[in-house]
Amino acid sequence: MLAADPTLRCVVCYARISFDGRVKDAHGVEDQHRDMTSDAGKLNWLVVYRYTDNDKSASKENVIRDDFEQLINDLGAGTTPEGYPIHGVMAANDDRLYRRPSDWERYLKAFTKHEGRVYHDSNGVQDLYAEGFEIKGLVGVAMSLSETRKKQRRSRNSHRSRAIRGQSVSAWRPFGWEDDKVALRTKEADAIRKAVDDILAGASISEITRQWKEAEFVTSRGNAFQYQTVKQLLMNARLCGYREINGELVRDGDDQPIVGEWEAIVTPKKWYALTAKIRERGRGTGMPRGGLVHKYLLTGILRCGHVLDDGTVCNNKMIGIKANDWLKYQHAYMCKKTVDGGCNKTYKRGDKTDKHIERLVIAKLKAEAEAAASEVPEWGKTEDLERAVQSRKALEKRWQDGEVDDEMFFRNLPALEGKIKELRADQAQHMAKAAAAEAAREDIAASWKSKTLAQRRELIKKAVHAITALPGGKGNKDFDVELLKPVWKSSS
Known part of the structure; x- marks a missing residue:
């Protein structure tokens, strides 16, 4: 084609959009490519490659535009990944390609590495080799950055103003609410x-x-x-x-x-x-909790009480196991085998062990709830918080009125803000205790069956440090609850 028509130019197109909307159908970049292809035909240019960065900002430093980086590399090499020559670049507008000075300089250096290339955007065909064009481009980048920051500032101010009025500013329907973001779903x-x-x-x-x-x-x-x-x-x-x-x-x-x-x-x-x-x-882990799921109620809570030959107690955590098919119960608890650090001397029937411990724990939690039935006293630092807030307001007013200079204002402000933050944290902690006290008044026995296994385990661990299981001795003996010794936690 090039041999038949020396005026033909092989060009590449670059399309980008910062936000692809809620549908995520890439219609914005598709529209850009369609318009550029139409313009190329009018100029007798042949589009040999299309670079696309959809839903990616060009003004944020932490955003990597993969196709833009590929374009820079290919401009330097002089060919597309398939080996077609690059005689020029097309973009819907120059801010689709670059919005930061560093990107403009990299692009211009790669573009002008080879002579005779053409560039086309919304302003028509541009001569990137012309004297002073580099400065012109930097001015355009600066104006683009300024406009971007203005939009961001207006957006932040609008966001906060709406927040102060109590209006919803969520771009998406929040889970739990209807499309109006007000009524509950x-x-x-x-x-x-x-x-x-x-x-x-x-x-x-x-x-x-x-x-x-x-x-x-x-x-x-x-x-x-x-x-x-x-x-x-x-x-x-x-x-x-x-x-x-x-x-x-x-x-x-x-x-x-x-x-x-x-x-x-x-x-x-x-x-x-x-x-x-x-x-x-x-606190202290930085990792999601709850990844380990137990199949049995008392796994890791029961501890083996077998006395070893040296007079010490085994005290290893017992594990839950599936019971043999011929037994009337479905699971049991046993001390680990000696190769796993246990003594393998204590075995407990699972269903009766669970039932007995549940009965003891429910009774203890019920007693604690009744003991804590009195209301949590009112938070006693309300006046302290109000005084601290008023002090900060007074300091800010004196500063704004010119009665206090900058040095004194910023020297005293951190102490007041620190005091307010400390009191608010204490207030939040008090409210949490009050809510916990209310939750503790529920009928534990009535709600126990509706709780999940994880919730029951949590309540048991709230009541006991551990439960020591003493071995029942040799032979087939009746289940003895006296061989289960809970180590209770204090109500405090």
Whole structure:
């Protein structure tokens, strides 16, 4: 074709869009390629390769545009990956290619490495070899960056203003709410409400994630729930009707949390208790909890009480096993074999062991709930928090009125803000305790059967340090509850 028509130019097209919308159908980049192909035909240019970076920003440093990097490499080499010559580049606009000075300089260097290339964008055919074009390009990049930052600043200001008014600013329908982002979607809201109660009762986020997957719940974007997605959803203050930005509650002029226009799923008190519970579990590990799933109620809680030949107690954690088919019960607990560190001397029938320990634990938890039936006293530092907030306001006003200079203002501000943050954390902890006290009043015996295995294990571990299982001796003997010795935790 080149031999037959010396005026023919082999060009490559680059298309990019920062946000592909909710549908993710790449229609934006397809439209760009279609328009560029039409323009190429009018100019007697032949499109030999198309580079595409869909749903990728050109202004963010942490975003890697794979096809842009490929374009830079191919311009330097002079050919496409298939070996076609590159006589020019087409783009819908120059800001599709670059928005940062470093990208412009890299692109221009690779483009001009070979002579005689053509470039076309919305302004028509451009001469990138012309004197002063490099500076012209940098000016364009600077203007583009300035406009981008203005848009980001306007977006942040608008976001915060709407947040202060309590309006929903979510781009997507939040899980649990209808498309208007205000009214509750009953089935999803009930699932969230149950998840909150289950976690407060001892369930893990991993368990909630499995339940939601089995129930075929999906996120608002249509994806299956993952551990981190569920955790972020439950930690969001939207659940209790509060508004937050970047993990911080938005507060009004009186330092009270802004209440959103949407319906709340749980009370603020219960949400504080939930977030405290989740943080407490993840403290020190940085890893998701609940990955290990036990099949039997007392695995790892029972400890072998067999006295060894040297007079010491075995004390190894006992494991749950499937019972032999001919037995009347389905599982049992035994001390590990000697090769695994145990003594293999203690064996307990599973169903009766579980039933006896459950009865003891329910009785203890019920007694503790009755003992804690009195209301948690009111938080006693409300006035301290109000004084600290008013002090900060007074300092800010004196600074704005010119009564306090910058040095004094910024020297005193951190201490006041630190005090406010400390008091708010103490207030949140108090609310969590109050919610936990309310939850403790439930009828443990009535709700025990409806709890999951993980929740029952959590309640048992809340009541006991361990349960020592003494061996029953040789021969087939009746089950003896006296051979099970719980080591109770104090109610405090």
